[in-house]
Structures are given as structure tokens and as C-alpha cells.
Amino acid sequence: MAKPSVQHIVRTDLDHVWHPMTQHKGLDKRPLMVVERAYGSTIVDAEGREYLDAMAGLWCVNVGYGRREIAEAVYQQMLDLPYYPHLQINRPAAELADKLADLTGGRLRHVYFVNSGTEANEAAMKLARQYQRLVRPNEPRYKFIGRQLAYHGTSLATLAVGGLPERKRRFGPYGDGFVHVPPPYPYRCPFGLEGVASELAAARALEQAIRNEGPETVAAVIMEPIQSGVGVLIPSPEYWQAVQDICRRYGVLLILDEVINGFGRTGMWFAYQHYGLEPDMITVAKGITSGYQPLGAVLATEDVFAAFLGEPDEGREAVQVNTWGGHAAACAAGLKNLEIMEREDLPGNAARVGAHLLSGLDTLRELPWVGDVRGKGLLAAVELVSDKEAKTPLDGARMAAVIRGCKERGVIVGRSSGTGAGLGNCITISPPLVLTAAEADRIVDTLREVLTNLS
Ligand SMILES: Cc1ncc(COP(=O)(O)O)c(C=O)c1O
Structure with a gap:
């Protein structure tokens, strides 16, 4: 039997699925991604677009995708x-x-x-x-x-x-x-x-x-x-x-x-x-x-x-x-x-590639938006501010633009949320522990490009 079309799945989802943390009003104008496949640290959407999943789903796909x-x-x-x-x-x-x-x-x-x-x-x-x-x-x-x-x-x-x-x-x-x-x-x-x-x-x-x-x-x-x-x-x-x-x-x-x-x-x-x-x-x-x-x-x-x-x-x-x-x-x-x-000594890989990732993220400190960088293994955050001296948390609209900018460049990063009182200004990174040094570089380069273009 042929698989239902992507449009059909999106329509069916809109009709019946209640998603977490999602405002459904207007969702037909900005549909969620249909995630079809994944391998290693990469997920693939229904159009065949690939994304480096720098959040391992919700901080959890430690051995990576596609493990037969x-x-x-x-x-x-x-x-x-x-x-x-x-x-x-x-x-x-x-x-x-x-x-x-x-x-x-x-x-x-x-x-x-x-x-x-x-x-x-x-x-x-x-x-x-x-x-x-x-x-x-x-x-x-x-x-x-x-x-x-x-x-x-x-x-x-x-x-x-x-x-x-x-x-x-x-x-x-x-x-x-x-x-x-x-x-x-x-x-x-x-x-x-x-x-x-x-x-x-x-x-x-x-x-x-x-x-x-x-x-x-x-x-x-x-x-x-x-x-x-x-x-x-x-x-x-x-x-x-x-x-x-x-x-x-x-x-x-x-x-x-x-x-x-x-x-x-x-x-x-x-x-x-x-x-x-x-x-x-x-x-x-x-x-x-x-x-x-x-x-x-x-x-x-x-x-x-x-x-x-x-x-x-x-x-x-x-x-x-x-x-x-x-x-x-x-x-x-x-x-x-x-x-x-x-x-595969994945804790060891997390320590090694994590140290490499952190040293890359540390170089972002020179950018005006980067207030702090923290990380241990493959668990890291970049805290964004609009004023380094005052440590003013970056506003929600710019935070959303950073997340969007990374996704448009094929990298999915996370964001601290639920913190209230003007926080929620950290980009979070928690990729599969099979991440390579080249993939870590890509995360850093993508963030650099997005933050450099942020206005
Ligand atoms: C630190 C921590 N504890 C507990 C939970 C809850 O886990 P679950 O979503 O599997 O119920 C989470 C989920 O993100 C978490 O981050």
C-alpha cells in the first residue's frame, strides 16, 4: 500500500493531534516539520532536507539514530x-x-x-x-x-x-x-x-x-x-x-x-x-x-x-x-x-568532542551578543545578552531568530525555556554522543554566522 502523501499527514495531524507546548491557532500557516528518518546525528524531513540534530531530540538520543x-x-x-x-x-x-x-x-x-x-x-x-x-x-x-x-x-x-x-x-x-x-x-x-x-x-x-x-x-x-x-x-x-x-x-x-x-x-x-x-x-x-x-x-x-x-x-x-x-x-x-x-566508549567521545566543541564555542565570546559559554562533555549552553556589561538577557524575538537562523542553515539547537522573568536567553546544545569534531565545528560555525548577522 502506498504511503499517504505528506500533505495528507499534515492535514490529519492538524485535525487530530494536540501537540505539547504548541499554539495550534494558525498552525496550518506555519506547519510543524514532518520528521521521517534519521541516522547518526542527522534527522531528515519529509522533503528530504537534512538537519544536524544538536539537541539529540530532547537531550536523549545518546547513541544516535538508526541503530539496527x-x-x-x-x-x-x-x-x-x-x-x-x-x-x-x-x-x-x-x-x-x-x-x-x-x-x-x-x-x-x-x-x-x-x-x-x-x-x-x-x-x-x-x-x-x-x-x-x-x-x-x-x-x-x-x-x-x-x-x-x-x-x-x-x-x-x-x-x-x-x-x-x-x-x-x-x-x-x-x-x-x-x-x-x-x-x-x-x-x-x-x-x-x-x-x-x-x-x-x-x-x-x-x-x-x-x-x-x-x-x-x-x-x-x-x-x-x-x-x-x-x-x-x-x-x-x-x-x-x-x-x-x-x-x-x-x-x-x-x-x-x-x-x-x-x-x-x-x-x-x-x-x-x-x-x-x-x-x-x-x-x-x-x-x-x-x-x-x-x-x-x-x-x-x-x-x-x-x-x-x-x-x-x-x-x-x-x-x-x-x-x-x-x-x-x-x-x-x-x-x-x-x-x-x-x-564505542561514547562517554569518552563526549569528553573529547565536548572539549573540542567548548573551545569552539568559547571563540564566540568575542561577539557582542555572547555573555557566557558553559559546557561539560556534550552538554553546553551559550548565554546571549543584548548588553554585555549589564548582562541584559537577549529578548525573545531575537532568541527565536537565532533558533530559526540555525535551522535554516540545517542545524537544530535548543533554547532554555520556562524560566520567566526575562530569562530564556540560553542556546542549548546536547547532541548525540556520536558527534564528530567536524559536526561540532559546524555547530560553532553556524552559530557564529547567525549571531554575526543578527541585528
Ligand atoms: C532534568 C530532567 N528531569 C526530568 C525530566 C522529565 O523527564 P520526562 O520528560 O521523561 O518525563 C526532564 C525532561 O526534560 C529533565 O530535563
Whole structure:
């Protein structure tokens, strides 16, 4: 049977599909792209135009597109057993959990599977509350502390602990017990400090928040090691040591969101490993399957897991079940994906090509619009300003023109969003980890050309 025409697909989509983050009024005049195929770091639209996908979809296609091996692993698993509730055992989930534990050096050796980053964070928060109730039954530890401008997912609790005003505004009120502290952001320091001093002030604000709330009421802190969406904030080791010490001091669990940071993105398997941190739980999704199947997970320490052990009638077990949790075909995709990453040393490639990309992006600092450049591995941001001295964030219309200009030249870059209050002025770059040095140069050259022509 012949494929329906592109026009037919666009019409059908307009008639029936409700797209996320998209104003549908007038969409027939400015149709969305029909993405048909992809390979490596390149996507191809229905007209055969090719684009370098410098965002790896939504920060997630880590092994790149077109991996036949993953498709075959999923196909075979679907024939054997597509799915069975994770109240019993399936082979790929067990093997994937073992592999994940290995990648954390055995520290985070208990894996709870879900289907997305949102669900991983939501599950970690619930596990944190249950843990605190089991371990400290006389303390009402239900509060969570997150960071301003952070994103942890779409559900009400993950939105509540996140700090993106434009993502949250329409859906409140949120429950009690979600507290926000400043991120480590020396370029825009709310304390008027620079460098590590600025970050340590942000860490002290965390301690102050715990004391203000009453430590006996705080269940957990949840943060990304490197805060991605706001514009890739890369803290110093001193910041992270201070945050971890504060959590320990007050009996607060440390949950690190590795949904974007994880699986080689920053040049190591997990970003917390750059800092030698010992989180109580990490949450993962995105790169765990590189988008070939939906999957997420919470990885927990022995200490956290052990708190849930007891006799059957004690009710200490984790009280949550997801229909698709531990989905066999998704876990088969995850296993093959990690095998490829290991075989091709993609974390190593991210470190090498990422350093090359960053040195290229650094040369853009000479342009009048470039306020700051930050990056680690293949996770980078270029912060654009209209006045370098005043650090005035570039306005929305010019930001849109930069994104458009790059796309017209065949390169898809991202943009920080949801930040409200005049921010949203960072170009974000998070390409597949198979990116070559030549492709990295193309990203830099394209940005240079677009920014040079910007008026
Ligand atoms: C840091 C972070 N955590 C969690 C999520 C939510 O993941 P998902 O979209 O898979 O629910 C995202 C999504 O972009 C994210 O960037």
C-alpha cells in the first residue's frame, strides 16, 4: 500500500493531534516539520532536507539514530515476551538492573523501573517520604527542597519541586512542602558574589532553608548535578561537597536527577561521578535507551533499600506499581544501548568532542551578543545578552531568530525555556554522543554566522 502523501499527514495531524507546548491557532500557516528518518546525528524531513540534530531530540538520543542492533534486540524480545508485570521477574530487566548497578560502581545497586524521567523523580520522592517514615517514624519529614529554575518533570509533584515559573503558573496551587533555593549561577549571582564564593553562598542558602523549615520536616533535596534546562550550570566540586555535607548533617536524603546528565552526556557515565558524590538515590531516563523505547528508573543505595525490608505483614515494601514498569522490550533496548555506549566508549567521545566543541564555542565570546559559554562533555549552553556589561538577557524575538537562523542553515539547537522573568536567553546544545569534531565545528560555525548577522 502506498504511503499517504505528506500533505495528507499534515492535514490529519492538524485535525487530530494536540501537540505539547504548541499554539495550534494558525498552525496550518506555519506547519510543524514532518520528521521521517534519521541516522547518526542527522534527522531528515519529509522533503528530504537534512538537519544536524544538536539537541539529540530532547537531550536523549545518546547513541544516535538508526541503530539496527537496538531494533533487533527489541524485536526479538517482543517475540519472546513483550511484557509481563514487574511483580515477577523478566530477563532483560534483571540484566539491565545489574548493568546499571555496575555503572555506579555497585553503590546504587537497587533499581526501581518506571517509564519516564517524570515518573522516576515522582517515584524517588515517594520512596524518600516512605524511607523517612520508616527510619524516623517520629519526625514528619515530608518536605522537598529543589532549586529555582530547575525542571524535574510534568506531574504535579515534580512541577512543584521544580522552579520554572512559566511551566508551573497555570497548574497551581501546589501542595505544602516544596521549598526552593537559588541555583549555583555565578554569572547571575543573587548574592552579588563571583565564582566559587557565589556557589558557596547558594549552598549556605540550602542550609538556611533546611533550618528555617525545621530539619525534622525535610525528607529530601532533589537537584541535577549539572542544571541543564536553564542553561547548563556547572558547579565547582566545593559547591557539591558543601551540599552533600549539609544533607548528611540534617538527615536529608540527596536525590540527584541524572535524567539529562546521565549515560555519558557529560563525559562520564553519570555527572555525579565528576564530583565523587555519594547520593542516596539517582533518577534516570532519556539516555538509558537513547529514546528507542520509553524507560526510566530510580537507583538507590543499600541503606535506602534496607529500610524497606521487613515481615510481609509489616507493610514496609514500596507501595507503588506501574503497569509498564520494568517493561521487557524497553529494558532490552536499554541493555543493547548501554552495550553500544560501552563498546564505542561514547562517554569518552563526549569528553573529547565536548572539549573540542567548548573551545569552539568559547571563540564566540568575542561577539557582542555572547555573555557566557558553559559546557561539560556534550552538554553546553551559550548565554546571549543584548548588553554585555549589564548582562541584559537577549529578548525573545531575537532568541527565536537565532533558533530559526540555525535551522535554516540545517542545524537544530535548543533554547532554555520556562524560566520567566526575562530569562530564556540560553542556546542549548546536547547532541548525540556520536558527534564528530567536524559536526561540532559546524555547530560553532553556524552559530557564529547567525549571531554575526543578527541585528
Ligand atoms: C532534568 C530532567 N528531569 C526530568 C525530566 C522529565 O523527564 P520526562 O520528560 O521523561 O518525563 C526532564 C525532561 O526534560 C529533565 O530535563
